[in-house]
Amino acid sequence: MGDRARGPAGASRYGPPHVVILGAGYAGFAVARGLGAAPARVTLVNPYSYHYFTTLLHEPVARPRQRERVALPLAPYLPPNVRLWLGRATAIDPRRRVVEVEDRATGARRRLQADLLVVAVGSEPLFFGIAGLEERALTVRDLSSGPLIRSTVEHHLARYAAGEMGPEGRRIVIGGGGYTGVELAAELAEVRHDLARATGVAPGAIEIYLVEAAPTLLPGFDPPLVRYVTRFLERVGVRVITGTPIAEVTPRHVILADGRRLEAGTVIWTGGVRAHRLVEQAGFEVDKRGRALVERDLAARGCEGVYLAGDAAAFPGDDGRPLPPTAQVALQQGEYLARALTRRLRGQPVEPFRPHLLxxxxxxxxxxxxxxxxxxxxxxxxxxxxxxxxxxxxxxxxxxxxxxxxxxxxxxxxxxxx
Structure with missing residues (x-):
């Protein structure tokens, strides 16, 4: 990536204002792309040289070659005034607008001083304190997730076929019947015959369970479409369990709150997310899912010059509840912030953020x-x-x-x- 991938020499008191963006997900990438005309130098901090599409991360589970089609290199699509620093933010001091970053190449830690700071560090799984879940369940959270889930499923099926595992080896339990859980269950059901051919297990022996604590799949979604989804999954052989949360995960079982015990070799958790813990650790005022409370212009409460977007921000919708952590919300907030920060840097007034959910x-x-x-x-x-x-x-x-x-x-x- 040449010079654009190296870390900056450090913030200077001279020259144009320094905008620091943490994270290159939908929100952070949009902010960086939209600041090309801003009178500022911009540093985009991200652990990887690519941007991946979180809404498609379930697809490589079924089609491993899709992994190369759900990520986009960052550098070719960044404006000239944006420098990409491959590193991971490890601490944030929002009142001083100072960020500690661990360089990916060297492991060295350095501090970045920002005139304007955008925190778009995304989310991480929320395990709700369920015993054994975090230690034993796979999650769908980055580019490594799809290949890991696929290889784990095939490994357990092959061991079952060889007599090295019991019935748990042929059973997959997905915890969480929201968007990701539903899409993942459908993908796995679609490739059941491929899994069978690869491992020597009869297709009918491969069992896929989808467990949701709420009374229905896709809580809060349109009821007629929920019924369509449920019928579809049942038709392709997914066993849907609703109205019963997972109480515990052991090395061989998923134990439900109603006492049922499902033998399971592969457990995948898609049951919820929270903001990256870095947000709460920084001292922002947060909601119960660790998202920072923000003003109408996405500014952090009580922190001048600091803004949050995407899964890190709790922005109230028309009903007063925070907008859902979706790609379209993150993208719209990122594009808004790019326009708003450009105007601020030019001394122009800024309108509040208004989402347009499609x-x-x-x-x-x-x-x-x-x-x-x-x-x-x-x-x-x-x-x-x-x-x-x-x-x-x-x-x-x-x-x-x-x-x-x-x-x-x-x-x-x-x-x-x-």
Whole structure:
């Protein structure tokens, strides 16, 4: 990546203002891309040289080669005034706008002084204190998740076929029936025959359970579409359990609150997220999920010049509850902050952030899905699946225009990965 991937020499009191962005997820990447015309020098701190699409992280579980198509190299799409520093933020002093960063290449820790600081460090799994869950469950959280889940499932199935594991070796339990859990269950069901061929297990012997504590899957989602999703999953052989939370995970069992014990070799947790713990550790005023409370312009309460976006921010919607931690919310907040900070740096007034939620689309494998659009219109089947792909094309178009979209539609890899 050349000079753009190296860390800065440090903040200077001279020259243009220094904007520091922590994280290159949907929000942080959008802020960085939108500051090209700002009278500032910008440092984007991220552990990796790529940006990945969190809404697609379930796909490489079923199709491992998809891993190279759910990530995008950062450097080619950053403006000239943005420097990418490959490192991980380890501490934040929001009142002084100082960030401690661990350099990825050397492990050395250095401090960055910002004139304006954007915290977009994303989320991490929330385990709700369930005994054994954090220690024994896999999660869907980054590019390593898909290959790890796939290899774990195949390893356990192969051991079951060889007589080295009992019934738990052929059973997969997914905890959490929200968007990710539903999409992951559908993907695994779709590749059941592939898993069987690879491991020597009969397809019918591979069991997939989806457990949700709420009375239905997709809590809070449109009821007719919830029924569609539930029927779809049951039709493809997923065993859906609702209204019963997981109480404990042992080396061989998932124990439900009603006393049922499911023998399970592979446990995957998709049951909730919280803001990255760095947000709470920094001393921001946070909600019960560790998200910082922010003003209408996404400014941190009581911290001048500090802003939060994406999963790190608790921004109230029209109903007073924080907006959900979705990609479209994070993207809109990032694009807003880029415009707002540019105006602030020019001494111009700033309007408050106003979200425009476009609806929700959920994929059910490669050929089915459901969607609820902003006008209340429901979409199901192949049309919904095409719409899910279209949201990716639209996002890529905003980043790299027609050439980038053409690469994806042509089947090219976006990011070669180890």
């Amino acid at each position: 609806g929700t689309v959920i994929s059910l494998g490669r050929r089915d899905g459901v969607g609820l659009l902003r006008n209340g219109y429901r979409v199901t089947g192949r049309a919904a699946r095409v719409l899910k792909s279209a949201t990716l094309w639209r996002y890529l178009y905003r980043i790299g225009g027609v050439p980038l979209v053409a690469r994806v539609m042509g089947g090219a890899s976006l990011q070669p990965l180890p």
